[in-house]
Amino acid sequence: MESKLALQVGTTLDRFIMRKQEDFPFATGELSQLLRDIALAAKIVNREVNHAGLIGIGGAYGAQNVQGEDQQKLDVIANIRFIRALRNGGEVCTIISEEDDEMIQTGNCKGKYIVAMDPLDGSSNIDVNVSIGTIFSIYRRLSAFGEDGVMNDCLQPGTQQVAAGYVIYGPSTMMVYTTGNGVNGFTYEASLGEFYLSHQNIRIPENGNIYSCNDGNYWQFDEGTRAYLDYCRKASMTARYTGSLVGDFHRSLLKGGIYLYPATGKAPNGKLRLLYECNALAFIAEQAGGIATDGKKRVLEIQPTELHQRLPFIIGSKNMVEKAHTIIQGQAVAV
Numbered sequence: 519m520e521s522k523l524a525l526q527v528g529t530t531l532d533r534f535i536m537r538k539q540e541d542f543p544f545a546t547g548e549l550s551q552l553l554r555d556i557a558l559a560a561k562i563v564n565r566e567v568n569h570a571g572l573i574g575i576g577g578a579y580g581a582q583n584v585q586g587e588d589q590q591k592l593d594v595i596a597n598i599r600f601i602r603a604l605r606n607g608g609e610v611c612t613i614i615s616e617e618d619d620e621m622i623q624t625g626n627c628k629g630k631y632i633v634a635m636d637p638l639d640g641s642s643n644i645d646v647n648v649s650i651g652t653i654f655s656i657y658r659r660l661s662a663f664g665e666d667g668v669m670n671d672c673l674q675p676g677t678q679q680v681a682a683g684y685v686i687y688g689p690s691t692m693m694v695y696t697t698g699n700g701v702n703g704f705t706y707e708a709s710l711g712e713f714y715l716s717h718q719n720i721r722i723p724e725n726g727n728i729y730s731c732n733d734g735n736y737w738q739f740d741e742g743t744r745a746y747l748d749y750c751r752k753a754s755m756t757a758r759y760t761g762s763l764v765g766d767f768h769r770s771l772l773k774g775g776i777y778l779y780p781a782t783g784k785a786p787n788g789k790l791r792l793l794y795e796c797n798a799l800a801f802i803a804e805q806a807g808g809i810a811t812d813g814k815k816r817v818l819e820i821q822p823t824e825l826h827q828r829l830p831f832i833i834g835s836k837n838m839v840e841k842a843h844t845i846i847q848g849q850a851v852a853v
């Protein structure tokens with residue numbers, strides 16, 4: 519048995535998963551296999567994202583999803599790829615997807631896990647070659663084996679996640695995830711078809727100088743949020759907003775920063791979805807030393823009531839999110 523040396527940068531994702539499994543004497547390998555299934559689907563979607571313009575899979579699909587958003591072809595293709603990989607992998611009994619109104623039963627009644635996913639995040643950026651992503655949350659089922667998963671299995675608070683992560687399809691493709699023991703990032707080497715450990719034990723800087731928010735909504739935000747954005751400007755902080763949650767969060771994770779998608783007149787409950795966008799990133803942020811809230815409450819403690827529920831979202835460096843709270847809640851004035 520190979521000695522328990524620290525895992526080196528350049529370790530394959532497969533080996534990393536295997537080695538981490540050894541840390542759990544009672545682990546039975548299903549979660550490890552599920553993480554591999556997600557990585558497999560990510561490799562396929564990565565290829566399609568890279569070639570979208572060449573093989574005519576850019577652009578609109580011509581239908582709307584349950585959110586009333588126009589689906590892009592890649593939203594639908596990524597959804598199919600991930601569902602297929604999770605179904606064939608056999609570890610998942612039920613899937614919640616941004617692109618499907620209802621729970622998706624995979625038929626794997628012995629499957630231990632529930633996956634909530636945003637198959638393609640940042641859809642408005644697909645055709646303009648800006649980073650996009652996939653977001654996933656993994657829960658253990660609560661209901662008895664042998665049956666399909668039920669709504670209760672799917673409406674668990676974020677604190678119950680056993681693993682969560684995202685894939686970013688950008689200048690390089692990376693998979694970043696946590697199983698509750700820190701956050702690690704793997705970069706995809708397409709010519710070898712492997713993800714390699716490139717960012718070990720990621721810690722989000724407690725402070726940063728970058729704020730990320732769709733400023734075009736400024737006059738739709740409440741007074742507190744406007745006061746915080748005024749503070750960011752007066753403090754000459756740097757504004758960065760790509761319009762892809764995964765891309766904007768990934769930058770904050772590595773460099774420090776804060777991302778906000780507050781409630782607006784158009785989206786009074788916020789735009790982002792608790793089950794398959796915010797819970798996963800909140801788990802990652804907290805595991806990396808950051809904070810994620812709905813402006814008041816810790817996202818992970820929110821009890822979900824609907825599959826596609828939305829919430830206002832603030833996430834990022836600890837001191838920056840705390841500062842935002844004090845200004846937004848009117849306990850401090852902008853400088």
Ligand SMILES: O=P(O)(O)OC[C@H]1O[C@](O)(COP(=O)(O)O)[C@@H](O)[C@@H]1O
Nearest residue numbers: 636638639640641642732761762763
């Ligand atoms: O265009 P807006 O209103 O700024 O919204 C951008 C936000 O919406 C999203 O695109 C929503 O995610 P989807 O693309 O998965 O629907 C986020 O990635 C992004 O942060």
Ligand SMILES: [Mg+2]
Nearest residue numbers: 636639640795
């Ligand atoms: Mg999304």
Ligand SMILES: [Mg+2]
Nearest residue numbers: 616636638639
């Ligand atoms: Mg999406």
